[in-house]
Ligand SMILES: *[C@@H]1O[C@H](CO)[C@@H](O)[C@H](O)[C@H]1NC(C)=O
Ligand SMILES: *[C@@H]1O[C@H](CO)[C@@H](O)[C@H](O)[C@H]1NC(C)=O
Ligand SMILES: *[C@@H]1O[C@H](CO)[C@@H](O)[C@H](O)[C@H]1NC(C)=O
Ligand SMILES: *[C@@H]1O[C@H](CO)[C@@H](O)[C@H](O)[C@H]1NC(C)=O
């Protein structure tokens with residue numbers, strides 16, 4: 301793991317392209333999708349007022365049930381014309397003081413708009429394809445930002461193959477640049493602090509960004525100080541070597557028999573050897589053939605269990621695909637595109653040719669455990685897991701947490717686990733030691749906020765408002 305990180309100061313200068321006030325060409329259903337809104341040159345231009353830029357970025361609320369939001373592009377690496385797309389929702393209550401929360405989807409290559417529309421944002425899309433408000437949204441009491449990350453994901457873009465992230469340093473550098481610009485624009489001066497959250501493969505992005513932010517803010521004179529308080533990682537892949545025990549897990553759940561277990565064990569051993577010898581690509585191929593199944597041969601998991609999905613072991617079908625498709629239809633509409641300032645930009649969400657994942661192949665099976673150890677010295681780290689997940693199971697995450705070296709590590713190994721009750725139900729279990737909070741969420745799979753919106757709302761609220 302890299303501990304010394306190059307400091308790159310980028311002065312981005314993309315062409316400002318404001319879609320407001322463009323000629324109205326509407327006739328019948330023919331709505332102009334407008335142009336993508338690039339904000340960086342405006343943010344960098346001292347003569348343009350913050351209020352003016354916010355007005356450009358403001359999303360037409362009347363198209364979104366009156367919900368206030370801001371969206372646009374932030375140029376993060378000028379030489380490759382790489383820009384990250386963000387969509388920001390100010391807190392509905394007490395926005396001035398509310399914590400600022402960044403949400404990152406995993407994948408790699410999954411759009412964070414999945415988090416917005418399917419997990420924890422103020423809006424969801426019903427079976428008729430219409431917007432409705434979500435009952436439990438993190439935006440009630442958080443200023444929440446969804447960023448399509450890394451470039452090439454969702455609406456985020458790059459013009460060059462070198463623009464794609466190849467490791468977690470690339471990811472962190474671009475995200476840090478974007479967050480800095482957002483702080484310049486929205487300021488959040490009175491906010492109680494900044495939290496980095498995410499799910500799944502974001503188990504790598506989240507620690508990478510927190511660590512980089514910490515280094516940047518302690519070792520250099522930074523223009524903008526971001527008041528980082530902590531992170532929350534949901535069913536996160538952070539230390540593949542020590543999370544790679546699928547065979548035992550599936551065997552104990554009754555999904556595979558002894559023959560299947562034998563196959564899993566031998567593949568897992570080979571993958572471990574690959575990782576230990578530094579060959580992350582061969583480890584990745586084995587991981588894919590075991591469980592992901594993105595390569596043509598599919599996965600052993602699917603072959604042996606017949607399951608189409610690995611997000612919740614009570615559900616054999618891919619329920620998420622239906623929801624994501626519904627979201628894509630909504631996002632493709634010109635009226636939506638116009639309102640959210642993406643114009644005709646392509647929307648990439650784990651495409652058939654997932655370029656984001658391809659470029660991260662050598663990084664996929666690498667660990668961020670040393671970064672988690674480092675941030676545990678200074679910041680709250682909440683690791684939460686839906687119990688029913690197959691792709692990043694709770695017990696396999698314990699496998700790596702137990703090995704971490706941090707202030708409180710000894711205590712973590714012996715600390716008493718507590719029962720978490722809400723409204724008379726047992727909703728989960730948790731354990732605390734040092735700055736680590738480890739939580740298991742009942743009746744939830746990989747997308748815990750989707751399965752248990754109220755519980756996860758309560759969790760994030762306690763985390764960001766009490767610690
Ligand atoms: C969407 O916009 C494109 C131009 O970018 C236009 O060709 C197309 O007809 C529009 N579609 C609808 C349904 O309005
Ligand atoms: C900054 O904004 C002003 C006013 O809008 C404009 O005249 C000027 O050209 C801009 N400067 C740069 C460097 O873009
Ligand atoms: C905002 O949305 C409303 C309702 O859909 C629409 O009538 C109006 O034209 C939109 N405004 C702009 C500037 O696009
Ligand atoms: C950067 O990319 C955007 C979006 O594709 C494009 O509109 C813009 O012209 C590009 N800028 C440069 C300098 O190539």
Ligand SMILES: *[C@@H]1O[C@H](CO)[C@@H](O)[C@H](O)[C@H]1NC(C)=O
Pocket residue numbers: 435
């Ligand atoms: C949201 O709350 C309303 C009112 O309490 C209720 O009728 C509705 O079923 C809830 N929706 C969901 C998806 O839980």
Ligand SMILES: *[C@@H]1O[C@H](CO)[C@@H](O)[C@H](O)[C@H]1NC(C)=O
Pocket residue numbers: 396489490
């Ligand atoms: C932040 O708090 C100060 C002091 O209470 C107040 O004067 C100021 O208006 C607040 N800032 C914003 C942006 O609301």
Ligand SMILES: *[C@@H]1O[C@H](CO)[C@@H](O)[C@H](O)[C@H]1NC(C)=O
Pocket residue numbers: 589590597598599600603
């Ligand atoms: C899954 O089954 C198919 C059909 O029998 C086979 O071609 C494929 O190699 C199997 N994949 C794995 C990873 O075992």
